[in-house]
Amino acid sequence: MKRLKMGLIGAGGIAENRHIPAYHALSEQVEITAVQDVNLVRAKEVAEKYAIPNVFEDYLELLNHVDAVTICTPNKFHETIAVAALNQGVHVLCEKPMAMNADEGKRMLEAAEANNKRLMIGYHYRFVDSVMLAKESMPEVGTPIVTRVQALRQRKVPGWGVFINKDLQGGGSLIDWGCHLLDTALWLVAPSKPTEVNAQTYQCLSKQPDQVNEWGSYDHEALDVDDHVSAYIRFDNGSTLLFECSWAANIKADKTHISIAGENGGVNVFPYEFYQPKYQRMMETKTKTTGDQEEAALLQAKNFIDACFGKDTLKSNPKDALLVTKVIDAIYESSEKGKSIFID
Template identity: 40%
Template structure:
């Protein structure tokens, strides 16, 4: 079977924490090219994960001239997601782009247009779909156990965990703060569980309150208030065409003890589910209410904790499988587009104080 030659553009935290290790585990993958504006990062990655003849680049455009490369993983700041993905597909490469799909919905739509024009596969890195609890709950909702899901919450709340490295605090390069960074994961997960991608209207609020504080008790050390140009929390109220309602909550810094990230709560006509304390399914049966806590591990034998594939390993493996077998990727670009459209609408509503309506 064919061996895929993969190139990675952007050799920072997400590439090292997710893409490199997961790709390295696959026998039918060779990492043959590494690119970063900091060429030292690319060189280190190449030596650790690349083939013996792997190439290192500072300019992604030069990398894309290599006709032997089959796939490109885009792991750069949000501002360049669309530009690089489009160039890669036009150069004949399949693309996995990290989340969010793009800084704007217009850019995301262009990415889809180019994917369709070129016939190249495109997927977005929403790895939380591949967690054990997500995979289980997806089967529950697809089987119809919850009935019609008409109310949901998308949770992305951190008490004090503001990323202080890279360009996370730079609105120009990222497009926003916690909403576009972690809120995007929670919203993708919620829409996927509901299998509902038809928004009707959005109301949103964003706040820049705690980001003004100095010497914060932050997980990654105090931030510089002068460089904190994005929101520190954002909230959305989303109404879908069928009347279903989603409340999206996101923060990097919020005075709250109700902390959850990349989780959702679902309420349907037959039952409900949430990821707040493990995976819980609730409902009514024989005139009584019930709550089921799903055991997701494989323990039960002394000294054996079971074996399970990590979410990122599963994500990358299924993506590679879709390329080798010419099937649809799990995360479809049009689904990711709707996430970007809703996030953009929340930001727009927060600026204008008005609801944003979809055609």
């Protein structure tokens, strides 16, 4: 059986902790044949640790030796690398978010379509057990009325890498963490489409000296990204989404929440619960689901590999990812301009 030749572009934590384990678990379908990083020492360390035969300092050279790549670089480089790979006939799995902005995302999508290659963005929450069950439940929920999303962390600014650097990442808590649940919620309520966004971003707690922060120390003076975001989003069918995300909230505990109240029923995603009026009373259905992130990463990798071989369609497709980026752009623009932003 032919195996997909996979190259890793970027040899940081997300490559080592999420993608390499998933590809090794699927070794009958895929082989990691190359790794590239601008830090060549780091690339060689990862190659030696995981028996990856080829190491490159230039990703353009790597593209000549693979069928597909997984992009694990800072967000600033997603578009350039993805477009180059797609134009060379190489499939692309790119870590979230899609790009720094929607214009970059459009160019990625256009390159994928022009070259008939797969482009997947790593919104792996779509593969979490309770999320997939919620998606199956949506016909019984009916037309959404109000969706609530919270991606809140109690004092957990990522103190490593380049997460607090706007030039390299494009944003903070929204573009790094909130985007996962935003994508999940938009997927669940589809085909409803967001049309208007009113939002406010904050950069407050993370700028204070003498930080209380579970995820390592960082230079609070150098931080130039959002640490808390709230948004009110309207859809084309009149429904709304109440959104909030944070790296550094003064709250009791972390909170990961998506719930959808619809015309015929309601669903809570974490944990999965379904609510429906029946027999003249409100009925509540619960079932066991997992929130296993490793399992979700494995299912994401398998879906991508199968799609590259023409055996499946992408569960996280680039058009959906581009819509998420458009909403992110609108949130930042709304906060900057102090008014609602309309999405075409």
